[in-house]
Amino acid sequence: AASEGGANVFTVSYFKTSAYLAQSPQLYKQMCICADFEKVFCVGPGKKSFALCNIGTSCGKITKSLLVQVLDYFVFGFCSCSFVCRFQTEIQTVSKQFPCEPFKFLEPTLRLEYREGVAMLREAGVEMGDEEDLSTPNEKLLGRLVKEKYDTDFYILDKYPLAVRPFYTMPDPANPKTSNSYDMFMRGEEILSGAQRIHDPQLLTERAKHHGIDLEKIKAYIDSFRFGAPPHAGGGIGLERVTMLYLGLHNVRQTSMFPRDPKRLTP
Numbered sequence: 001a002a003s004e005g006g007a008n009v010f011t012v013s014y015f016k017t018s019a020y021l022a023q024s025p026q027l028y029k030q031m032c033i034c035a036d037f038e039k040v041f042c043v044g045p046g047k048k049s050f051a052l053c054n055i056g057t058s059c060g061k062i063t064k065s066l067l068v069q070v071l072d073y074f075v076f077g078f079c080s081c082s083f084v085c086r087f088q089t090e091i092q093t094v095s096k097q098f099p100c101e102p103f104k105f106l107e108p109t110l111r112l113e114y115r116e117g118v119a120m121l122r123e124a125g126v127e128m129g130d131e132e133d134l135s136t137p138n139e140k141l142l143g144r145l146v147k148e149k150y151d152t153d154f155y156i157l158d159k160y161p162l163a164v165r166p167f168y169t170m171p172d173p174a175n176p177k178t179s180n181s182y183d184m185f186m187r188g189e190e191i192l193s194g195a196q197r198i199h200d201p202q203l204l205t206e207r208a209k210h211h212g213i214d215l216e217k218i219k220a221y222i223d224s225f226r227f228g229a230p231p232h233a234g235g236g237i238g239l240e241r242v243t244m245l246y247l248g249l250h251n252v253r254q255t256s257m258f259p260r261d262p263k264r265l266t267p
Contacts, residue, residue, distance in 0.1 A: 024236070025042045026168070026234070026236075027168075027218065027221045029042060029234065030168070030197055030221070030224075030229075030232070030234070031220075031221060031224045033229065033230065033232045034224045034225060034227070034228075034229045035224075043239070091247070094247050094249075095247070095248075098247065098248060098249055098250070098254075099248075100247070100248025100249075101248065103153050103154075103186075103187075103245075103246050103248070104147075104151060104152055104153045104154075105152055105153060105154040106150065106151075106152045106154070106155075109154060109155065109156060110146070110150050110152050110154075110155040110156065111155070111156045111158055112146075112155060112156065112157055112158065113157075113158050113159045114157055114158065114159050114160050114161065114178070115130070115159070117134075117142050117157050118130065120142060120145050120146070120149075121138055121141065121142055121145070124141065124145060126138060126141065130161065130177075131161040131163045131164065131177060132161075132164070133160075133161070133164035139185065139188060139189065139190060140188040140189065141188070142157075142185075142188065143185055143187060143188020143189065144188060146185075146188075147188075153186055153187045153245075154184070154185070154186050155184070155185055156182055156183070156184050156185075157182060157183050157184075157185065158181075158182040159172060159175075159178045159179070159180075159181070159182070160178065160179055160181045160182065160183070160195075161177060161178060161179070162176070162177060162178060162179040163177070165179050165181050165195060166211075167204075167207040167208045167210065167211040167213055168197050168198050168204065168207070169181050169195045169196070169197070169198070169207075170195065170196040170197060170198050179195060180195055180196040180233075181193075181194065181195030181196070182194055182195070186241075186242065186245040186246065187245045187248070189241065189245055190238075191237065191238050191241050191242050191245060192235050192236065192237045192238070193235060193236055194233065194234060194235025194236070195233060195234070195235070196231065196232070196233040197232055197233060197234060199225060199229040199230065199231055199232060200225070200229075201222050201223075201225040201226050204222055204225060205222055208222070238252075240252050240255040240256050241255075243255040
């Protein structure tokens with residue numbers, strides 16, 4: 001079924017009913033967590049996009065520690081000797097054809113709250129509300145502002161407004177207008193979106209109703225939480241986008257062997 005409201009999926013005829021080409025394994029991974037899997041990872045095709053139709057995703061039985069684990073993963077990739085030394089020839093070969101500034105990051109990773117990012121944009125002349133989502137141009141502008149102020153290409157924007165997140169995102173217990181969710185950015189572009197998920201079936205039902213989602217279509221998903229579910233969190237990582245931005249390339253198709261988009265199906 002459609003996992004996030006049905007606004008961005010491909011509907012196909014399936015015998016005498018309707019089915020949907022995969023948008024996200026999000027809900028199914030959570031059901032695995034309910035079944036006592038410690039961590040669940042899925043790498044494969046993802047959401048419909050006019051940029052590229054391939055992403056990787058992951059979900060685990062972790063809340064605050066998820067952020068730490070994901071950060072460790074990225075920082076290790078950015079600076080580990082095994083990565084830099086093993087692929088130095090490939091990195092230099094790409095940079096000869098596509099020159100760019102070396103990728104910069106901080107240890108520990110810069111972590112800003114959403115309200116701080118909005119304040120930086122307003123100082124730069126952008127008009128936006130406290131609960132308004134970031135547009136792509138504003139994400140790129142914020143990336144430039146962060147680079148100028150903190151000299152890093154990699155940072156986290158934490159505590160997004162609850163209003164701009166999916167129905168299964170856990171509200172922030174300290175502020176009902178914000179959520180326990182975050183995005184990670186490289187060179188001003190989002191490469192990962194994650195959050196703590198709601199594990200209480202009553203709250204999950206309330207949030208689904210608030211978003212106008214047909215409860216009958218996600219009945220099996222909500223029912224899986226009625227037997228008890230641990231607090232858990234997850235995130236989706238655009239692996240090809242990470243490669244593109246680390247190398248300073250200009251198109252995500254350059255980091256996919258067989259890219260798929262609305263105008264290209266073969267080869």
